C-alpha cells in the first residue's frame with residue numbers, strides 16, 4: 001500500500017490522476033495539496049471527499065514547513081508533483097508567477113522531501129519524488145526534424161517552458177547531489193475531462209456551444225502531439241511502479257496534429273452531435289449548430305502568440321520498451337469522449353468559468369473541516 005502526496009490535483013491532469021489512481025489502488029492513501037489558484041477546482045475532487053483514505057489540504061507548495069508536516073504526519077512515501085502555472089499565454093503576459101511556483105515552489109518541495117526522507121542520509125526513508133513535466137522544455141522542431149528523445153538538448157522558448165526546464169534541472173540535481181529518489185516524465189499536450197477552458201481543445205468546445213469565435217493563432221499550422229489525459233496518468237503509474245530512480249521518461253501519443261485540423265475536427269464532431277440530438281439546440285441556442293450553421297463558421301484567425309513554438313513531437317519508445325507503456329485510447333475515441341463530456345458537464349464549465357465555485361466550495365469545505 002502506498003501513501004501519496006499529490007500536488008496540484010485540483011487542476012486538470014492532477015485531478016484525473018487521483019481519480020484514476022484511486023480507481024486502480026483503492027486502498028492507497030491519497031493526500032492532495034493544492035493552492036486553488038484560478039486553475040484549481042475543488043468541485044472536481046468532491047466525489048472523493050468522503051473517502052476515508054482521501055484528504056484535501058489547501059496550501060501552497062512554496063510552504064516548506066507545511067509540506068514537511070504533511071510528509072511526516074501522513075507518512076508519505078510517494079510525492080507526485082503536478083502543481084504549476086501551466087498556460088503559455090499567461091506566462092507571456094505575467095512570467096513572475098511561473099518563476100515563483102514552477103521554480104521556487106518545486107525547490108521548496110525538494111527541500112521538504114530532503115529534510116524528511118533523507119534526515120538521516122545513511123538510512124533514508126523509503127520514498128519517491130515524481131516530477132511531472134512537459135515536452136515543451138525541448139524547444140521547437142522543424143517539419144522534418146526527428147521527435148524529442150530523453151537525450152534531446154533542453155531549449156525552452158517561453159517563460160512557461162523555461163520555468164519547467166529549471167524545475168527539471170533542480171529535480172535532477174537533488175538526485176545527483178543528495179541521492180533523493182526521483183523520476184521525471186516529460187509529456188506532450190493532454191486533452192480530456194476537467195480541462196480548464198483556456199487551452200485550445202476545451203476553449204474551442206465551450207466557445208462552439210456559446211457561439212463565440214474560435215481563435216486560431218497565426219496560420220494555425222503549428223503542430224502538437226496529443227495524448228488522452230488518462231493515458232498520461234497510466235504512464236505516470238508505470239513510472240512509479242517500474243521506473244528507475246534518476247531516469248526521465250518521455251510520454252506521448254505519437255499523434256501529431258496541426259492546430260487548424262484539430263479545430264476543424266472538433267467542429268465536425270460538434271455538428272454531428274447536434275444533428276443526432278435535437279435537444280442540444282434547445283440547451284445551447286447560441287451555438288451556430290443550433291441555428292443551422294456549421295461550427296467552423298466561428299473560426300477566426302488572430303495575431304500569433306509571441307515566440308510561438310512551431311512543432312512538438314515526442315519519441316516515447318523508451319517508456320514503451322522499458323516499462324510497457326501503450327496508450328489505451330486512440331485520438332478518435334478520446335476526442336469523441338471529450339466532446340461528449342463537455343456537452344454533458346455544462347455546469348462544471350459554467351462554475352469554473354464564473355469562478356463562483358471558488359467561494360462556494362471554499363465555504364462548503366471550511367464547514368466540513
Ligand code: NAD
Pocket residue numbers: 007008009010011012013014033034035036037038039040041059060061062081082083084085086087101105132133134135164186187188189190191196
Ligand atoms: P492546471 O493549470 O490545470 O492545474 C495546476 C494546478 O496546480 C491547479 O489546481 C492549481 O491550483 C495548482 N497550483 C498552482 N500553483 C500552486 C501552488 N503554488 N501551490 C499549490 N498548488 C498550486 O495544470 P495541468 O494542465 O493539470 O498540468 C499539471 C502539470 O502537468 C504541470 O506541471 C504541467 O507543467 C504538466 N504538463 C501539462 C500538460 C498539459 O497538456 N496540460 C502537458 C505536459 C505536462
Ligand code: TYD
Pocket residue numbers: 087088089189198199200201203214215216217220222223224259305
Ligand atoms: P495550448 O492549449 O495553449 O497548449 P500549449 O501552448 O501548451 O501547446 O495551445 C495549443 C496550441 O494551440 C498552441 O500551438 C497554441 C494554439 N492556440 C490557438 O491557436 N488558439 C487558442 O485560442 C489557444 C488557447 C491556443
